[in-house]
Amino acid sequence: MGTMSAIASQAVNLLLAGSLVIAPGSLLVALLADVIPIRVRVLAAFVLSPGLLSLEVLVAIAFGLEFSQFTYLASALNALVAGALILYFRPRFTFRGCGYSALLACALAAPIIFTVLKETFRTDYGWHNMMQIAAIQQINLLPRLPEEFEMAGLRLNYGWLGWTQLSLISNLVAISPTRLFLPLNILHFISMFIIIVECSILFLGQRHNSAKVAASTAIALLAVGLPDIILGIAKSEYHALGDARITPMMEKIQNMDTMVFGLSSFALMVFAVLGYLNFKRSSFLILVIIASFASSLVYPLFLPSCMAVAAALIAFEILQQVRGVGSSDRRALIKTSLIFALWIASFGIVVLYGLFLGRDSEIPPFSLVKIRDLPLQFIRWGWIYCAIDAILLSILIFQRKIISWSTLFFIGVTFGLQLAYVVIAVRDGVGYKFLFTALLFAAPVVAAEITRWADRGSRSSVVAGVLIVLFLSCVVYEFPRWTNPDLRYATPLDIYASDIAPDAKAMPSWLRVVREKAPPDAVLFTAPDERPIAVFAGRALYVCGDVPVPTSRAGYSMSCTRELTSVKGYSPKRVADRMELLSLALKKEISDAEAETLMKAFRALSRPMIFHTTGFSGFTRWLREKEIGRPIFVSETDVVWSVDKTGAGLDPADSAASYRQGPT
Structure with a gap:
């Protein structure tokens, strides 16, 4: 009986997890089905679901719901409401017409899938997987606000809302998120590709061979x-002049990164913008708002690109009115203006989210590129986009027919986003996000032009040959990076749990003792390690330190200092000060005055403390002499010393309340 009950429970959880993949977005697709092609409706529901769940979890936090409660509530309610709307509006769904696009997308992704699955630990650790897992573990503690796991007490300055869907699914099926992200990434890439193909078809304006x-x-x-691809193949030790992170563009799907989710919803926004320009239906504008909001909420670094598109579309509408080309219906103008106002308001929500994340950050995420760096940025831009921009410029210069407004708009936005890459500096040098969004606007225009060229005579074989050569060149160029992740310090994981931990x-x-006996709100003090100790312990570190000999941390592929200061923008001085205190706490000998200084600094966190040292350090011996705390693990090599709230001189009630709220 118990076995049958467990099987039934697992089956229900599996169904609920499946519903979370598509049901949230289906709510919106059912309402906007009249402007979404039949063959794209399921894909639209899929790509919008992460964004809608991210919005729903904000509501759950506001009402104080625990994440475990939200898991079942969100999955059940989304499925029920989506089902009711689909039954009421009865939108049709089909995949007919997507076959060639889907097969080609799978072919483009195949080399990455093969190499990722072939490499030991690759799906678990990847490049930045553990940094993402640290955020996901914080989501599982909601409504407690996430803190920085690598530096306790600070608010996590990293976009974590986009992981809501993966966290929910992982909890329901009891499988590690590191084993679930790759299938989701592949589906998002396929969806993005098919949607961009639909944009290409809209530009062509008539029926064409779908494979072509x-x-x-x-x-x-x-x-x-x-150019990087060509020279990279010719010279094995070649260093890219452009940006290897977008060469080729499907490179991102191998990593655990919400950027993949953001790209697919951004592609849907591109389709909706094109639909609005061609048909002037307000429903397309609503879809534009929803898709751009979903894209920027799951991946906040796409917000500037979405705002640029909004500004361009508003300017375009104003220009149309000035030229007398647009609608003169006053009610239609008011309706359009209100929709644009709603779009701007949606950006306000994402901006507030960004300000919330960056409260403890001292380095702004965006700034202008320094004048001395502009020449190199221009060179890199031209180097990366020379092939695509050559085709776009040829359309503008040599096109004999009148160029449509939608084509002009897309080309203008493409160059505008490329220019943003040149003049806007993004923290940690990740301005290539502008190149990705520019590519999604450029691709359908370029694809339509290539298709028209192929229609003249029998040039289809030339297009097929170019595609095959280009694809194989990308694979050869990228193969060394796909197959050589530095996982020397990777530890086998228990994959059948949403809470990441090493295999038994x-x-x-000592780590097992910390996981089992340390209070969940304890701050862990331990020496620098190549392993993701904070994630494994499920406890925030006082500060993450780098080992003396630089190595690649498994699951991060960057040093602690770079992660905390360059990526997340925390104060370098604050990081250095904490490292100095941690080093003092780990020393074999310290004075009473130094110990008092340490205790005063550590008490400021108002949290229980766990000290892991190799043997007794000077500070843990001082704690033993002063009878502050107690040992919870002692071996020949390791000591784990616990100082609870009372031992730290804290009020347990106040400390617990502060932890439940999270960093404020």
């Missing part, structure tokens, strides 16, 4: 960084 359009779209997407056989004894 899909091939042309693939060429457009792969043509970024063409690989877990150090």
Whole structure:
């Protein structure tokens, strides 16, 4: 009986997890089905679901719901409401017409899938997987606000809302998020590709061979960084002049990164913008708002690109009115103006989210590029986009027919986003996000032009040949990076749990004791380590330190200092001060005055403390002499000393309340 009950429970959880993949977005697709092609409706529901769940979890936090409660409530309610709306509006769904695009997208992703699955630990650790897992573990503690796991007490300055869907699914099926992200990434890439193919078809304005359009779209997407690809193959030790992170563009799907989710919803926004320009229906504008909001909420670094598109579309509408080309219906103008106002308001929500994340950050995420760096940025821009921009410029210069307004708009936005890459500096040098969003606007225009060229005579074989050569060149160029992640310090994981931990056989004894006996709100003080100790312990570190000999931290692929200061923007001085105190706490000998100084600094966190040292350090011996705290683990090599709230001189009630709220 118990076995049957467990099987039934697992089956229900599996169904609920499946519903979370598509049900949230289906709510919106059912309402806007009249402007979404039948063959794209399921894909639209899929790409919008992460954004809608991110918005829903904000509401749950406001009402104080625990994440475990939200898991079942969100999955059940989304499925019920989506089902009711689909039954009421009865939108049709089909995948007919998507076959060639889907197969080609799978072919583009195949080398990455093969190499990622082939490499030991690759799906678990990847490049930045553990940094993402640290955020996901914080989501599981909601409504407690997330803190920085690598530096306790600070608010997590990293976009974590986008992981809501993956966290929910992981909790329901009891499988590590590191084993679930790759299938989701592949589905998002396929969806993004098919949606961009639909944009190419809209630009063509008539029926074309679907395989030819899909091939042309693939060429457009792969043509970024063409000089790097050519020279990289010719010279094995070549260092890219452009940006290897967008060469080729499908490179991102191998990583655990919400950027993949953001790209697919951004592609849907591109489709909606094109639909509005062609048909002037307000429903397309509503879809534009929803898709851009979803894209920027799950991946806040896309917000500037979405805002640029909004500004361009508003300017375009004003220009149309001035020229007397737009609608003169006053009611229609008022309706359009209100929708644009709603779009701007949606950006306000994301801006507030960004300000919330960055409260403890001292380095702004965006700034202007320094004048001395502009020449190099211009060179890199031209180097990366030379092939695509050459085609776009040829359309503007040599096109004999009158160029449509939608084509002019897309080309203008493409160059505008490329210019943003040149003049706007993004923290940690991640301005290539502008190049990705520019590519999604450029690809359908370029693909349509390639398709028209292929229609003249029998040039389809040429297009197919170019695609095959370009694809194989991308694979050869990228293969060394796909197959050589530095996972020397990777530890086997227990993959059948949403809470990431080493496999039982690989877990150090002291770490197991910390996981089992340390209070959940304890701050962990331990020496620098190549492993993701904060994630494994499920406890925030006082500060993450770098080992003396630089190595690549498994699951981060960057040093602690770079992660905390360059990526997340915390004060370098604050990081250095904490490192100095941690080093003092780990020393073999310290004076009473130094110990008092340490205790005063550590008490400021108002949290229990766990000290892990190799043997007794000077500070843990001082704690033992003063009878502050107690040992919870002692071996020949390791000591774990626990100081609870009372031992730290704290009010347990106040400390617990502060922890439940999270960093404020």
